[in-house]
Amino acid sequence: MPKKPVISAKHAEPSVKLSIRGVNRLQARHPWVYRSDIVEANDVPPGALVRVHDQRGKFLGTALYSSSSQIAIRMVSHGSVADLPALVAERIRDAIAYRTGNDLVRNTDAYRIVFSEADFLPGLIVDRYNDVLSLQILTQAMDAAPVREVIVQTLREEFQPAGIVQRVDARIRELEQLPARPSGLLWGDKSSTDVTMNGVRFHHDGLEGQKTGAFLDQRENYAAAAEYAHGEALDVFCYQGGFALHLAAKCSSVTGVDSSRPALEIAEKNAALNATLIAALNGGELEWIEANAFDLLRDYAAANRRYDTIVLDPPAFAKTKRDLEKALGGYKELNLRAMKMLRPGGILVTCCCSYHVSAADFLKVVADAAQDAHRTLRVVENRGAARDHPMLLNVPETSYLRCLILSAND
Ligand code: SAH
Numbered sequence: 326m327p328k329k330p331v332i333s334a335k336h337a338e339p340s341v342k343l344s345i346r347g348v349n350r351l352q353a354r355h356p357w358v359y360r361s362d363i364v365e366a367n368d369v370p371p372g373a374l375v376r377v378h379d380q381r382g383k384f385l386g387t388a389l390y391s392s393s394s395q396i397a398i399r400m401v402s403h404g405s406v407a408d409l410p411a412l413v414a415e416r417i418r419d420a421i422a423y424r425t426g427n428d429l430v431r432n433t434d435a436y437r438i439v440f441s442e443a444d445f446l447p448g449l450i451v452d453r454y455n456d457v458l459s460l461q462i463l464t465q466a467m468d469a470a471p472v473r474e475v476i477v478q479t480l481r482e483e484f485q486p487a488g489i490v491q492r493v494d495a496r497i498r499e500l501e502q503l504p505a506r507p508s509g510l511l512w513g514d515k516s517s518t519d520v521t522m523n524g525v526r527f528h529h530d531g532l533e534g535q536k537t538g539a540f541l542d543q544r545e546n547y548a549a550a551a552e553y554a555h556g557e558a559l560d561v562f563c564y565q566g567g568f569a570l571h572l573a574a575k576c577s578s579v580t581g582v583d584s585s586r587p588a589l590e591i592a593e594k595n596a597a598l599n600a601t602l603i604a605a606l607n608g609g610e611l612e613w614i615e616a617n618a619f620d621l622l623r624d625y626a627a628a629n630r631r632y633d634t635i636v637l638d639p640p641a642f643a644k645t646k647r648d649l650e651k652a653l654g655g656y657k658e659l660n661l662r663a664m665k666m667l668r669p670g671g672i673l674v675t676c677c678c679s680y681h682v683s684a685a686d687f688l689k690v691v692a693d694a695a696q697d698a699h700r701t702l703r704v705v706e707n708r709g710a711a712r713d714h715p716m717l718l719n720v721p722e723t724s725y726l727r728c729l730i731l732s733a734n735d
Pocket of ligand 1: 539540543562563564565566567568582583584585588616617618619638639640
C-alpha cells in the first residue's frame, strides 16, 4: 500500500547540518543527535524526515526530526529514505521476523513486538498481549497520521488482533508538543484479555496499570527465578504477582508485597486464574500484603523472619542522573535487609530497572550490601531484559534492566 511521504511537497527536502560533535556521535553508531549539535536546519517541519549532512555538505543519512525534544534527530538510515510509512511497515515486519526467526518468544503470547530504537523505529513501542496489541508513540514523526495508519494496518495484517490500544503518556506528548489525546482503542473492540507466560496466566487490561500494563521485560527472569526458587518465598514489589505466581509452583509458601492496592487486587485475580499452580503450594499459603517495602523489610528483619527465596524488583529509583547517589543508597538498603533475612542456601533475585544505574554500578552496590550483611553470595545468573527487548551494542540507553540471581553460601 504505497503511501505518500509525511513531508509535503513544499518541504520536499528538509535537511540539517551537524557540528563535528554531532557527526562523531553518528560515527559512534548512536542514532541520536542533540539540538545543540545542529548547526543549520533548512525548512524542517515537526516530525519530518530529514536529510542529514556534515558541515561541508557530505550526506550522512536520514533521520526523524523533532522540533521540541532536546534529541533533535533520531537516525533511521545511513542512506536515503523517500517514504516514511513504507519504511515503518517494513521495519515492523523485520521486528516480528527477528523475534520469531530467532525463536525469542516461545512459551508466551505476551511480548514486545517493537522496541523503539532497538528495532530501528525510534519512538514506537508495540506490545502483544494475546489478541490485544498495545502501542505507545513517543515522537512527532511516529504520530503523523500516515505513519499511525500504516502502523495499525501492518499490525492488523500480521496479527489479526481483536483490539489495538494506544497508551498515552500525557507528559511525553506535552514534551513533544503533540496535541493531547486520551488512551483508547485505535482499532477493534477489545482492550482486555488473558495472557499466558511460561504456563502462568495473567489478566491484562490494556487501558489500566503501568507501562503497557505488565512488565514484559521480566518474562524470562520469572522463569529463571522459578528454576532456583524453593521453600518460603517473599516477592517484594510484586505488582500484579509476576514473580510470585511463577514461584508458587516451586515454593512451600509465597508472600507478595506491594504498596499499591489495585495492583494487589489484580494479583489476587491472577492467582485465581492459576488454580493448579496454587494447589502445588502443598497446602502452603499465597498471600498479598499491602505495605511500604522498606518498612516491612525493617519490621520483618527485626522480628527475625527468614526466607529461602526473596525477590526484589523495585521501581526505578534513579529517574535522572542527579538521583544516582540517593538511588544507590536505596538499592543498597533493600539488598542489605533482604540478605539478612535469607537462609543459608537461599536465593536472592535482585533487580534494577534504572538506566542510570549501570550493570557495573548495580553489581557493586549489591556486593557492598553483602559485605555489610556479612554474607557470601554466588552469582548464579547475571541477567537483563527478556530477548524481545533487544539492546543495541552502541546505544547504552537500550539497556536498562539488571537482574541478578544470587545464592547464599552461608
Ligand atoms: N515485580 C513486578 C514489577 C514491580 S514494579 C512484576 O514483575 O510485574 C514496582 C512496584 O513497586 C509497583 O507495583 C509499585 O506499586 C511498587 N512500589 C513502589 N514503591 C513501593 C514501596 N515503597 N513499597 C512497596 N511497593 C512499592
